[in-house]
Amino acid sequence: MVMVKTQITFRDFLLFHLKNSLIRFMVFSLITLFVFIANFYNAERDDHEMYRQIIIWWFIFSIFLVIRSYFSVKKAFYSNKNVQETIIYTFTVEKICIEGETFDSDLTWADVHKVKENKDWFLIYQSAQVMNMVPKKYFTREQIPELRNMIKAGHVKARLRKD
Numbered sequence: 642m643v644m645v646k647t648q649i650t651f652r653d654f655l656l657f658h659l660k661n662s663l664i665r666f667m668v669f670s671l672i673t674l675f676v677f678i679a680n681f682y683n684a685e686r687d688d689h690e691m692y693r694q695i696i697i698w699w700f701i702f703s704i705f706l707v708i709r710s711y712f713s714v715k716k717a718f719y720s721n722k723n724v725q726e727t728i729i730y731t732f733t734v735e736k737i738c739i740e741g742e743t744f745d746s747d748l749t750w751a752d753v754h755k756v757k758e759n760k761d762w763f764l765i766y767q768s769a770q771v772m773n774m775v776p777k778k779y780f781t782r783e784q785i786p787e788l789r790n791m792i793k794a795g796h797v798k799a800r801l802r803k804d
Contacts, residue, residue: 643732643784643791647776649725651718657762657774658714666710670703730775732788734795737765739773750795758801763788 677696718724723741731738737753739746754766763775777785792799 643730643780643788645730645732645775645779645784646727647730647779648727649774649776651715653776654718654724654774655711655714658710660761662710666706670699674699724774730773732791734791750792750797753795753797755798756792756801757799758789760802 674696677699723744726741726743729738729740731740735749737748737750739748748765748767752767754768756766757764758777761777763777765773765775767773780788789801792801
């Protein structure tokens with residue numbers, strides 16, 4: 642059995658979003674900017690002003706998207722009180738017990754859609770769209786491999802780290 646008491650802060654939530662969503666945005670934006678700059682240097686003199694304007698608007702649009710993302714994440718976090726609660730997860734070979742301040746829930750491993758593990762989180766998907774975010778910073782060193790073994794024993798579709 643693995644028991645973990647967690648609480649997700651706005652900072653945790655924001656960093657999760659930044660690491661998982663904005664990275665794609667930044668890669669796409671940098672590729673787009675590279676194409677614009679390459680076209681700028683290959684264009685004839687008359688087209689330079691147009692490309693300057695495109696690059697300026699690209700920067701304005703990128704800044705707008707970052708600011709909009711921040712406020713969207715902030716709204717999502719503060720509008721969902723369950724995410725902000727202290728939550729106790731109890732993992733056993735048979736099931737996951739989730740106990741918050743205002744709710745409690747049990748999931749058998751058969752009910753889990755999939756599990757993803759990254760450097761900072763265990764993401765336990767109840768469906769393709771709904772997940773429980775369990776911060777790894779609340780686990781002891783011994784609990785993480787124990788949970789991985791339970792996930793494997795439960796025959797859950799999982800992408801787990803090897804460390």
